[in-house]
Amino acid sequence: MEFALSEEQLMMQDSVTRYLADRATLDTVRGLIAAGPVHDAGLWSGLAGLGICGLLVPQEYGGAGMTLLDAMLVQEVLGRHVVPVSFIPTSVLAPLALLAAGTAEQKQKWLPAIAEGRMQVAVGLSEACGARDGAGVTVAGAKLSGRALFVLGAADAAITLLCSSEGDVYAVEQGAAGLERTSLRSIDDTQCLGELNLHDVTAELLPAGEEDVIPRLLDAGRVMLAADILGAAQKMLELAVAYSLERKQFNRLIGSFQAVKHLCAEMAAELEPCRSLVWYAAHAYDAVPEESRLMACHAKAHLAEVGRFVARSSTEVHGGMGFTDLLGLHYWFKRIGCNRQLLGGPERVREEAARVQGWI
Amino acid sequence: MDLAYSPPYQQFRQEVQDFLEKHRQLWPPRSSLGKPSAAMKNWQALLIEQGYTARTIPAEYGGYGGEPDILKSRIIAEEFTRAGAPGGLAGQGVSMLVPTLLEMGSEEQKKHWIPRTLSGEVLWCQGYSEPGAGSDLASLQTRATEDGEDFIINGQKIWTSTAHEADMIFCLVRTEPDAPRHQGISYLLFSMDTPGIEVRPLQTMTGLAEFNEVFFTDVRVPMHSIVGERGQGWQVANATLKHERGMLGDPDIAATRLNAIVQLMQEETVDGTRLMENPLLRDRLLQLQSRVLAMQFNGLRLLTAQIQGADPGIARLIVKLQGCELNHQLAALAIDALGELGILYQDSPRLRNKGAWQRSYMFDLGLIIGGGTAQIQKNIISEIGLGMPREPKPAAASGGAR
Ligand SMILES: Cc1cc2nc3c(=O)[nH]c(=O)nc-3n(C[C@H](O)[C@H](O)[C@H](O)COP(=O)(O)OP(=O)(O)OC[C@H]3O[C@@H](n4cnc5c(N)ncnc54)[C@H](O)[C@@H]3O)c2cc1C
Numbered sequence: 001m002e003f004a005l006s007e008e009q010l011m012m013q014d015s016v017t018r019y020l021a022d023r024a025t026l027d028t029v030r031g032l033i034a035a036g037p038v039h040d041a042g043l044w045s046g047l048a049g050l051g052i053c054g055l056l057v058p059q060e061y062g063g064a065g066m067t068l069l070d071a072m073l074v075q076e077v078l079g080r081h082v083v084p085v086s087f088i089p090t091s092v093l094a095p096l097a098l099l100a101a102g103t104a105e106q107k108q109k110w111l112p113a114i115a116e117g118r119m120q121v122a123v124g125l126s127e128a129c130g131a132r133d134g135a136g137v138t139v140a141g142a143k144l145s146g147r148a149l150f151v152l153g154a155a156d157a158a159i160t161l162l163c164s165s166e167g168d169v170y171a172v173e174q175g176a177a178g179l180e181r182t183s184l185r186s187i188d189d190t191q192c193l194g195e196l197n198l199h200d201v202t203a204e205l206l207p208a209g210e211e212d213v214i215p216r217l218l219d220a221g222r223v224m225l226a227a228d229i230l231g232a233a234q235k236m237l238e239l240a241v242a243y244s245l246e247r248k249q250f251n252r253l254i255g256s257f258q259a260v261k262h263l264c265a266e267m268a269a270e271l272e273p274c275r276s277l278v279w280y281a282a283h284a285y286d287a288v289p290e291e292s293r294l295m296a297c298h299a300k301a302h303l304a305e306v307g308r309f310v311a312r313s314s315t316e317v318h319g320g321m322g323f324t325d326l327l328g329l330h331y332w333f334k335r336i337g338c339n340r341q342l343l344g345g346p347e348r349v350r351e352e353a354a355r356v357q358g359w360i
Numbered sequence: 361m362d363l364a365y366s367p368p369y370q371q372f373r374q375e376v377q378d379f380l381e382k383h384r385q386l387w388p389p390r391s392s393l394g395k396p397s398a399a400m401k402n403w404q405a406l407l408i409e410q411g412y413t414a415r416t417i418p419a420e421y422g423g424y425g426g427e428p429d430i431l432k433s434r435i436i437a438e439e440f441t442r443a444g445a446p447g448g449l450a451g452q453g454v455s456m457l458v459p460t461l462l463e464m465g466s467e468e469q470k471k472h473w474i475p476r477t478l479s480g481e482v483l484w485c486q487g488y489s490e491p492g493a494g495s496d497l498a499s500l501q502t503r504a505t506e507d508g509e510d511f512i513i514n515g516q517k518i519w520t521s522t523a524h525e526a527d528m529i530f531c532l533v534r535t536e537p538d539a540p541r542h543q544g545i546s547y548l549l550f551s552m553d554t555p556g557i558e559v560r561p562l563q564t565m566t567g568l569a570e571f572n573e574v575f576f577t578d579v580r581v582p583m584h585s586i587v588g589e590r591g592q593g594w595q596v597a598n599a600t601l602k603h604e605r606g607m608l609g610d611p612d613i614a615a616t617r618l619n620a621i622v623q624l625m626q627e628e629t630v631d632g633t634r635l636m637e638n639p640l641l642r643d644r645l646l647q648l649q650s651r652v653l654a655m656q657f658n659g660l661r662l663l664t665a666q667i668q669g670a671d672p673g674i675a676r677l678i679v680k681l682q683g684c685e686l687n688h689q690l691a692a693l694a695i696d697a698l699g700e701l702g703i704l705y706q707d708s709p710r711l712r713n714k715g716a717w718q719r720s721y722m723f724d725l726g727l728i729i730g731g732g733t734a735q736i737q738k739n740i741i742s743e744i745g746l747g748m749p750r751e752p753k754p755a756a757a758s759g760g761a762r
Contacts, residue, residue: 001362001363001364001365001369001431001434001660001663001664002361002362002363002664002667003361003363003657003660003661003663003664004361004661004664004665004668005361006361069361241746241747241748244748245747245748245749252752253749255748255749256748256749256751256752258739258751260748261738261739261742261743261746261748261749262735262738262739262742264742264746264748265681265737265738265739265741265742265745265746266738268674268678268741268742268745268746269678269681269682269738269741270682272658272674272675272678273651273654273655273657273658273675273678273682274654275658275661275675276654276657276658276660276661276675277650277653277654277657279361279657279661280653280657280660283361283363287361287363288363295653298646298649298650298653298654301646301647301650302647302650302651302654305647305650347643350642350643350646350647350650351639351642351643353646353649354636354642354646359622359625359626359636359642360636360637360642
């Protein structure tokens with residue numbers, strides 16, 4: 001029995017952290033997203049060099065063949081540095097979808113390219129957890145029509161994986177006839193979101209899927225978003241404490257005022273158990289599949305709540321400075337706010353947790 | 361990350377399960393923290409013999425004398441919780457005094473007091489808090505002056521749980537009034553039958569007199585009843601407080617309570633509809649479930665850190681604060697779900713769960729306050745966990761919060 005990270009996992013987290021500390025400073029990130037949401041190819045190739053892009057791709061396809069827990073640990077660091085790269089769709093959801101439902105040929109075609117960091121994949125799952133504005137994709141004669149909203153991933157992704165209203169996964173290629181992509185602009189420019197409108201678009205079915213391919217993808221995506229919040233919120237707590245030990249008012253460090261100390265203590269008390277919850281949810285995805293849906297729901301919902309609390313409290317500790325663009329605290333604030341809604345807000349996700357347990 | 365137990369541990373788990381099943385008829389009824397019943401004492405003796413309680417306490421002191429094995433301790437706790445079986449004695453004597461004596465007591469004190477405490481023969485109370493010394497425990501004023509081979513004690517304690525039933529008290533007194541606050545305190549053990557002690561029960565909000573005021577008037581106590589050195593009582597007491605805090609906020613209690621609420625919400629109806637159908641109550645239940653799970657996994661993380669001898673840092677400091685609050689919130693949800701039925705108490709008709717939800721709701725507030733208040737916990741988390749400045753010390757008195 002051991003509920004802890006392994007040496008290798010800590011080393012991997014450390015190597016990603018060291019890379020990003022140099023390459024993804026706040027100033028860099030700020031510059032990269034100055035003109036709107038991007039997936040940054042430069043940072044991506046750096047991460048590819050660390051072997052991160054193919055973390056979940058099996059070794060036979062040139063990846064590292066690791067588990068969702070490993071991917072979760074990477075995402076935590078990406079959230080911590082508000083890195084504008086599309087790790088979740090390309091390196092987590094796409095490999096998992098291909099492994100669960102792709103043919104040998106499809107895997108051969110795409111997995112090595114993903115592992116090498118040569119290919120971006122976008123993934124649309126939003127309609128599987130609540131279609132807005134009448135979105136949805138239908139299939140007629142092997143062609144897709146309809147609309148997919150909040151598609152995760154780079155605007156120039158080579159392929160996009162979409163789920164049909166019947167629960168199948170399809171791949172459509174960039175530039176396919178009848179496909180039109182519009183960027184959706186959220187509060188968080190470090191994440192790319194798109195809207196796809198489809199009119200009889202040629203698509204490739206991932207045919208080998210079991211019934212629960214899409215729910216499994218949702219589980220994985222939710223754990224990853226929870227991990228991203230964990231990293232971002234931890235950073236916001238640290239920034240609050242650091243600021244409180246610099247800023248003086250009334251001839252005292254503001255960190256010596258009990259109101260400020262207690263706010264920081266509350267953030268820490270709320271956030272620390274979240275780490276174990278996200279670890280377990282990620283671990284359960286591979287090792288305890290019968291619990292994985294429930295745990296993914298709880299991780300996503302709880303991190304959304306705690307993340308929101310930390311984001312606003314840390315901002316308050318910074319006073320007016322927290323509200324400015326100058327300090328850039330808002331990048332974390334917005335990332336947390338965006339993650340909260342993606343793939344299901346907390347109320348919706350908790351409702352699913354009730355169903356999973358047979359309560360309703 | 362490996363949550364599997366190796367075969368020897370699986371076998372151990374099976375043994376515990378078999379034992380509990382086989383001895384079901386010996387399970388004593390759950391009792392409060394006061395004097396243990398005969399059935400409870402027999403159960404305690406059986407559990408010690410099996411190594412299911414007092415596991416690592418040496419046999420010469422009346423324990424089982426097992427090697428420390430955190431996983432086995434965990435398995436025992438899990439299986440007792442799962443079966444709903446009463447565990448061993450857990451009063452302040454067993455949970456706080458015994459570990460303190462093991463750490464700081466003289467050989468004679470260990471040999472004399474630990475066996476009697478473990479067996480349930482001797483019931484202890486904890487005499488720390490005073491009317492003027494709660495969070496600021498180091499300002500305590502109860503005086504012990506030297507008289508030949510004895511101390512003469514004068515002063516008052518308050519909030520002393522089980523003092524009205526206790527045989528003995530472990531008590532903080534000021535022996536060196538001129539020394540700095542933290543260096544003038546001594547830790548004494550003495551009988552509650554000593555002449556000059558008066559116990560006045562204090563009725564609490566739950567309606568049960570769980571704690572007391574204790575008055576000392578010229579109470580004569582032999583000097584050798586001191587634990588540790590004279591003037592070292594603060595260090596000895598801090599060893600005890602460490603054990604007290606470890607005891608409060610146990611996530612297994614929250615998990616058991618959560619399951620009871622799930623059952624309640626599935627069985628109870630309002631307007632003929634199951635409570636579980638109410639989306640607002642259900643959402644509250646799920647929010648609390650997230651918290652219970654997070655605290656349980658946090659517990660697994662602490663357990664691993666303990667096995668590895670690693671410092672779990674903030675993960676440990678938050679347990680009392682978060683755990684006690686969570687238990688309180690769980691009781692609050694049960695009451696709200698029951699609505700008007702939730703206000704019934706005492707021996708009322710239509711009472712649910714023997715009134716336990718209201719009692720827990722109130723008693724848990726006591727636990728949020730006792731053993732270091734929520735605010736004191738936040739001071740500790742921010743100062744020790746986050747490295748923020750300590751409270752500035754006003755000239756007169758402060759600091760050394762319990
Ligand atoms: C159910 C129960 C059982 C108990 N059993 C025992 C027992 O067996 N033996 C025993 O010795 N004691 C016992 N106690 C006493 C308990 O330890 C004290 O109540 C506790 O330490 C708080 O002290 P106080 O009651 O004097 O409150 P105070 O210290 O007066 O606190 C009042 C309020 O002021 C706040 N406060 C105080 N200091 C600070 C500070 N530095 N920063 C911020 N806020 C502060 C507190 O958080 C609280 O909100 C028990 C208490 C309860 C409720």
